[in-house]
Amino acid sequence: MYFDLTNFACVRIYGSDSQKFLQSQLSNDISLLEKTNGKSTEVINRSQLTAYCNPKGRVISLMKICRKNNEEYFIIAPLSLIDTIKKRFTMYKLRADVHLSKDSEEYQTFAIIDEHGDKNYYSKFGEFGTEAFIFSDSFFNNQGEKYILITRKQHSENILTKITQTLRCNEKPESFWLTFEIREGTPWFTSELTETLLPQQINLDLIPAVSFEKGCYPGQEIVARMHYLGKPKRRSFLLLNLDSQFEEPTLINECPRRIYSRNVSEEDEVGSLITFSNFPFRPKEPTFYGLGELDLSRIGSIKSNNFFIKSSRGVFDLTVGNLPFQNEIIKNSKR
Numbered sequence: 001m002y003f004d005l006t007n008f009a010c011v012r013i014y015g016s017d018s019q020k021f022l023q024s025q026l027s028n029d030i031s032l033l034e035k036t037n038g039k040s041t042e043v044i045n046r047s048q049l050t051a052y053c054n055p056k057g058r059v060i061s062l063m064k065i066c067r068k069n070n071e072e073y074f075i076i077a078p079l080s081l082i083d084t085i086k087k088r089f090t091m092y093k094l095r096a097d098v099h100l101s102k103d104s105e106e107y108q109t110f111a112i113i114d115e116h117g118d119k120n121y122y123s124k125f126g127e128f129g130t131e132a133f134i135f136s137d138s139f140f141n142n143q144g145e146k147y148i149l150i151t152r153k154q155h156s157e158n159i160l161t162k163i164t165q166t167l168r169c170n171e172k173p174e175s176f177w178l179t180f181e182i183r184e185g186t187p188w189f190t191s192e193l194t195e196t197l198l199p200q201q202i203n204l205d206l207i208p209a210v211s212f213e214k215g216c217y218p219g220q221e222i223v224a225r226m227h228y229l230g231k232p233k234r235r236s237f238l239l240l241n242l243d244s245q246f247e248e249p250t251l252i253n254e255c256p257r258r259i260y261s262r263n264v265s266e267e268d269e270v271g272s273l274i275t276f277s278n279f280p281f282r283p284k285e286p287t288f289y290g291l292g293e294l295d296l297s298r299i300g301s302i303k304s305n306n307f308f309i310k311s312s313r314g315v316f317d318l319t320v321g322n323l324p325f326q327n328e329i330i331k332n333s334k335r
Helices: 016-027 032-033 079-092 121-131 154-164 174-184 220-229 325-333
Strands: 003-005 009-016 044-053 059-068 073-078 107-114 133-136 145-152 234-241 257-261 271-276 288-296 307-311 316-320
Touching: 003 059, 003 174, 009 016, 009 107, 016 073, 016 079, 032 059, 032 079, 032 145, 044 133, 059 133, 059 145, 073 079, 073 145, 073 234, 073 257, 107 154, 107 174, 121 133, 121 145, 121 154, 145 154, 174 288, 234 271, 271 325
Parallel strands: none
Antiparallel strands: 003 107, 009 073, 044 059, 059 073, 107 145, 133 145, 234 288, 234 316, 257 271, 257 307, 271 288, 307 316
16 A cells, blocks of 8 residues: 655755764664665665754654665655754754755655565565665554655656556555554654654654764753653553544644543643544554653553543543553653
């Protein structure tokens, strides 16, 4: 299956100082992109989840970064935040040999998922030639192999033909791809929440999208101090509804929804909904998937709480699900 990521934008970063610059700006270790998931670098490279933080350690935007070589990278981020990212990159690059693709150099981004586990799937990408750049995008491989495909918009029609004919993929809604991302714990958010969340608050240290062994980047001291000396007061959890869908679309909705608990108070919020999808993973599975950041000091036992959000239709009940790193969240909250 494939997905046209219309709510995301792609920017190419290039120049002899690109790796050094990105390493100084982003939370993850860019040098790790030189290693692959056991496959030859001539066949496929991988993406990396990372964050761009402000000097106070708050996340400006989450992004996926893809390495073509040490002098050329792609970043994929929410469409509503891409101009902010480009503006800050331009401000901080100073005299470094770093360039950002111009608006006229437009890219289209697709996500591809091999849900059938075809071991030779990635070998078919050789037929795409130089018109497409393809990266492994699998972090927790219990949902099928995931890939990111980037192409210039003038090549998109030809690339779509190859996706449907060579890979035999059918198009699915972008919200279904977001369901995969949410199940992995990837907390995509848009401009309403920019510069309000610490990396630990949205589990970026557990995914992991933060390196505590690399050098400095904006906000690094605050993020590291929380890791080594503090304990996160808020963490994010997978929230489900088994038989109902929320009333608003995913990602397009800019306003975060407040989360309440009947165990605490039906009027005082205990957290906020960061992102959600109304697309079920499989038949007879939950029809709503969301990631919500919660105040650990107020909720006590996670599993025993009755969470809900309010909508124009009334109360929308939420059940806590399991993230791949759920045990790490619990262990960290008890430090």
